[in-house]
Amino acid sequence: MPVVVGVRFKPAGKxxxxxxxxxxxxxxxxxxxxTVRGIEFGQVVIGCRExxxxxxxxxxxxxxxxxxxxxxxxxxENRTREAEAYxxxxxxIKEHRLPMNLIDVEYTFDRGKIIFYFTAEGRxxxxxxxxxxxxxxxxxxxxxxxxxxxxxxxxxxxGTCGRVLCCCSFLGDFAPVSIRMAKDQNLSLNPTKISGICxxxxxxxxxxxxxxxxxxxxxxxxxxxxTGRTEKPLT
Numbered sequence: 001m002p003v004v005v006g007v008r009f010k011p012a013g014k015x016x017x018x019x020x021x022x023x024x025x026x027x028x029x030x031x032x033x034x035t036v037r038g039i040e041f042g043q044v045v046i047g048c049r050e051x052x053x054x055x056x057x058x059x060x061x062x063x064x065x066x067x068x069x070x071x072x073x074x075x076x077e078n079r080t081r082e083a084e085a086y087x088x089x090x091x092x093i094k095e096h097r098l099p100m101n102l103i104d105v106e107y108t109f110d111r112g113k114i115i116f117y118f119t120a121e122g123r124x125x126x127x128x129x130x131x132x133x134x135x136x137x138x139x140x141x142x143x144x145x146x147x148x149x150x151x152x153x154x155x156x157x158x159g160t161c162g163r164v165l166c167c168c169s170f171l172g173d174f175a176p177v178s179i180r181m182a183k184d185q186n187l188s189l190n191p192t193k194i195s196g197i198c199x200x201x202x203x204x205x206x207x208x209x210x211x212x213x214x215x216x217x218x219x220x221x222x223x224x225x226x227t228g229r230t231e232k233p234l235t
Contacts, residue, residue: 002053002060006046007033012153014172019060020048030067030075032109039110041067041075071109078107085137089116092132100124103146104154113140119151149174152198159196166203174203181205184212 004017005025018033025031029044067075086105093100100120107114114137118124126143133141146154153167167174182194182205196202 001050002056003048004051004056004060005031005044005048005063007031007042007063008045008172009040009042012168012170012172015045016042017046017051017056017060019062023063023066024048025063025066030072032064032067032071034061034064036061037115038108038112039064041071041078041109075109078109078111081111082107085114085116088136089129089133092129096126096129096132098124098126098129100126100145103151111139113142115142115144117144117146117150117154119148120145148198149200152196157197159202160193161204165197171203175206177201177203177205181209184209 002019003021005020006015007018008015016035018031025044025048027044027047031042031044033040033042082105085107086102089105090102093102099122100118102116102118104117105114106117114133116133124145130141130143149167152165153171156168157165159165163169177200179189179194179201182189182201185205185208187194187205194202194205
């Protein structure tokens with residue numbers, strides 16, 4: 001079985017597995033890895049372990065090395081460049097009068113690509129914008145349109161519970177959430193009370209959903225609650 005580590009590239013980002021054979025790593029170590037986007041800087045969040053191949057997406061990319069001090073300085077410099085690129089792109093969007101809102105900018109570690117994340121009501125013809133950005137930054141440019149849930153994850157905020165949003169604090173992936181989950185828990189169906197700041201159903205509706213048993217007539221009840229059924233006496 002391959003020896004892998006789980007790596008995140010953002011605090012609440014998705015966890016990806018990488019081949020780690022021959023490199024001693026511990027939780028919290030910063031690493032340089034090879035990804036489909038290029039060379040990236042990440043953090044180990046799942047320690048070295050053997051995993052069955054059927055649980056992995058093959059072929060596995062490799063951990064190149066444990067991050068050095070120079071790598072960390074470059075990572076910090078990339079964060080500074082991202083802020084500068086954000087300002088440039090925002091100005092260009094206004095110049096071209098494009099109906100889009102810039103949300104975030106991300107450099108790959110090797111600076112081989114800059115990714116601009118934006119939201120828009122519909123499709124946007126940003127070809128002229130890409131040409132302008134490529135001529136300024138002299139590297140590959142990718143504009144990626146995201147949804148409102150991803151926007152909330154990137155921007156962050158405080159939920160109605162008074163805590164930092166789950167999606168930007170610990171949730172790596174968005175799980176499907178349905179109105180049925182609110183009904184099963186006897187919650188108010190007022191959209192303003194069960195929707196997050198993204199305008200979609202709150203992710204936390206999913207947390208207790210699996211703790212409800214299906215009782216009579218398909219209705220769900222919390223584990224341990226009486227359903228009204230009686231056992232036939234033993235004879």
